[in-house]
Amino acid sequence: AEAQLRQIQKMEAVGQLTGGIAHDFNNMLAVVVGGLELAKRKLHNHAADAERHIDNAMEGANRAAALTRRLLAFARAEPLLPQAVSPDTLVTGMTDLMDRTLGERIQLAFETVPGLWPIWVDRHQLENAILNLAVNARDAMEHGGRLTIRTSNAVLAADEVGESPPGDYVRIDVSDTGAGMTPEILDRVFEPFFTTKPVGKGTGLGLSQIFGFVRQSGGEVAIASTPGAGTTVSLYLPRHHVYGTDLPETEETPTVADS
Ligand code: ADP
Numbered sequence: 001a002e003a004q005l006r007q008i009q010k011m012e013a014v015g016q017l018t019g020g021i022a023h024d025f026n027n028m029l030a031v032v033v034g035g036l037e038l039a040k041r042k043l044h045n046h047a048a049d050a051e052r053h054i055d056n057a058m059e060g061a062n063r064a065a066a067l068t069r070r071l072l073a074f075a076r077a078e079p080l081l082p083q084a085v086s087p088d089t090l091v092t093g094m095t096d097l098m099d100r101t102l103g104e105r106i107q108l109a110f111e112t113v114p115g116l117w118p119i120w121v122d123r124h125q126l127e128n129a130i131l132n133l134a135v136n137a138r139d140a141m142e143h144g145g146r147l148t149i150r151t152s153n154a155v156l157a158a159d160e161v162g163e164s165p166p167g168d169y170v171r172i173d174v175s176d177t178g179a180g181m182t183p184e185i186l187d188r189v190f191e192p193f194f195t196t197k198p199v200g201k202g203t204g205l206g207l208s209q210i211f212g213f214v215r216q217s218g219g220e221v222a223i224a225s226t227p228g229a230g231t232t233v234s235l236y237l238p239r240h241h242v243y244g245t246d247l248p249e250t251e252e253t254p255t256v257a258d259s
Helices: 001-041 047-074 087-092 095-102 121-140 206-216
Strands: 083-085 106-109 118-119 147-157 167-176 219-228 230-238
Touching: 001 047, 001 219, 083 087, 083 121, 083 167, 083 230, 087 121, 087 147, 087 167, 095 106, 095 121, 118 121, 118 230, 121 147, 121 167, 121 206, 206 219, 206 230
Parallel strands: 106 147
Antiparallel strands: 083 118, 147 167, 167 230, 219 230
């Protein structure tokens, strides 16, 4: 029944927003077609101009492709493939990727605690979620800043965060020193396709996807944000109880799909 309810909610969300997608998609295609037309005109005498127009067209096409991939991932109830994961290992494994994503003006810091619990989660989707949060943080720190990822153990009471059942969770905070959000924006961030970013840059699917994935994994998401000071997104994921010896974690290189 709960899965059905989720499906209904998802279909409603998809239905509501089809118009928005068509609009975004048309704008992206206009960039592609316009760029190619200009390039064709400049092909013979202005090779450098032509190249620039082709680059613009390619960028538009790539954005359109990324949007469709995200839409598909959103509409298709992607099955989760959970496994035992140690969250601090997962996060430190993403350092290179994060550095490249954040650029030079954003400092990256990682804080954890000894004895951090393992969790039972789809590791690729968790990596994607963290990367998406990092991209949002970067976009909120145009003039640079600091991104801190903090992992800790958290014992939650019932409904302490969202609708959490009481119990043990691992908390993953992704904190930035960026622009922050007004209460009005904060109120809407989990709505699919809600974005304050320019057309073509934001799809508004990042946080709604993360919310869906974390809830499906038995966890909760909380956001604290102060305009002008920064934002902390906290993911709570249920503790995985390991009986016996070491955590049988399979080591993999993190692979992360488009953001
Ligand atoms: P997108 O990033 O494509 O806009 P999201 O669902 O990830 O989609 O985010 C929705 C909106 O929430 C963003 O457009 C932005 O206004 C706001 N937001 C998300 N993360 C942050 C952040 N770290 N700092 C400030 N605003 C944020």
